[in-house]
Amino acid sequence: MIEFIDLFCGAGGMSFGLVQAGMCVRLGIDSNRQCIATFSRNFPEATAMCVDVSQLTARQVLKHVTSRSNLVVAGCPPCQLFSQLHRSRGPVGPEIKSYLKLIDELRPICLVFENVPLIRRYSDAWGLILKQLTSFGYKIQYKVVCAAEFGVPQYRKRLLLVAARKYIEITVPTNRKLQTVRKSIGSMPEADSSIPNHITMKLAPQNLKRIRQTPHDGGTSKQAGKGFDDSYARMFWDKPAPTITTRCISFSNGRFGHPVFDRAMTVREAAFLQGFPKDFVFEGGVWETARQVGNAVPPPIAKAIGEQILRALVKPSQGRLSKSA
Numbered sequence: 001m002i003e004f005i006d007l008f009c010g011a012g013g014m015s016f017g018l019v020q021a022g023m024c025v026r027l028g029i030d031s032n033r034q035c036i037a038t039f040s041r042n043f044p045e046a047t048a049m050c051v052d053v054s055q056l057t058a059r060q061v062l063k064h065v066t067s068r069s070n071l072v073v074a075g076c077p078p079c080q081l082f083s084q085l086h087r088s089r090g091p092v093g094p095e096i097k098s099y100l101k102l103i104d105e106l107r108p109i110c111l112v113f114e115n116v117p118l119i120r121r122y123s124d125a126w127g128l129i130l131k132q133l134t135s136f137g138y139k140i141q142y143k144v145v146c147a148a149e150f151g152v153p154q155y156r157k158r159l160l161l162v163a164a165r166k167y168i169e170i171t172v173p174t175n176r177k178l179q180t181v182r183k184s185i186g187s188m189p190e191a192d193s194s195i196p197n198h199i200t201m202k203l204a205p206q207n208l209k210r211i212r213q214t215p216h217d218g219g220t221s222k223q224a225g226k227g228f229d230d231s232y233a234r235m236f237w238d239k240p241a242p243t244i245t246t247r248c249i250s251f252s253n254g255r256f257g258h259p260v261f262d263r264a265m266t267v268r269e270a271a272f273l274q275g276f277p278k279d280f281v282f283e284g285g286v287w288e289t290a291r292q293v294g295n296a297v298p299p300p301i302a303k304a305i306g307e308q309i310l311r312a313l314v315k316p317s318q319g320r321l322s323k324s325a
Helices: 013-021 033-042 058-062 094-106 117-121 123-135 181-185 205-212 267-274 286-295 299-313
Strands: 003-007 024-030 047-050 071-074 110-115 139-146 157-164
Touching (some): 003 013, 013 024, 013 071, 013 299, 024 033, 033 047, 033 286, 071 094, 094 123, 110 299, 117 123, 117 157, 123 139, 157 299, 181 267, 267 286
Parallel strands (some): 003 024, 003 071, 071 110
Antiparallel strands (some): 110 157, 139 157
């Protein structure tokens, strides 16, 4: 059995996909208490720890796993560190240093993480990650992919990295049918408080007037051309959604207007567009749960990568690690 721990686990998008692939989740770690509440609710079989990774030791981790020889480490320092607001050099912050220190102590059989493609532009941080992982004896593969290629109804580009004792190729599915906003949330009611996380945000009078004047199914407000062109715009029914961000429930922060209802999408709808199932419930207030959804790894991507890792590490006929691993 391949076990994994999830560092910087957030709500647990990576964990959910890896569990679907056939791995066993043992531990989720995050410094945000509401993320840990969400993780605990959805992964009762695992231990959830609210702790900063810098305070975590290999000994603490190994108490929760059977053997480091079957251990996969998932998770990566938060992508906000690599936003466009930072300079091209750095930042080599404490999160990255703590992450690499823990990997060095654990030496798992494989590690996997997802981050923004811009991470490659930050030469100090990205260079350190690649140099250190190579020095630990890992062979590294990474690729920028679009979530829509994995059956996620969203145009979200992310960088995937897998490091293991042997090369594990990251492949993109070739036969996945394009999923759309309509297929994902078309049956959702305008409002229904009985549906977890399906809470409609009240618009300010000015924005309510603006969205009522915005054409259905991909329409853009007259504000287009000022600032970001996709602000104050509706999603298209028959296309994937734009990248779901932490501000995805705000009509003014992107093309997050509902295709026909006079409101922005709800957290539940955003979760569907990320590939979460209906019974995955997020804990916290509206803005906190939106942040969890926007920061999450889309589970279908994690599932696909998890399956590729398992094929490389495990003999299907025997259900154990291959000697070459």
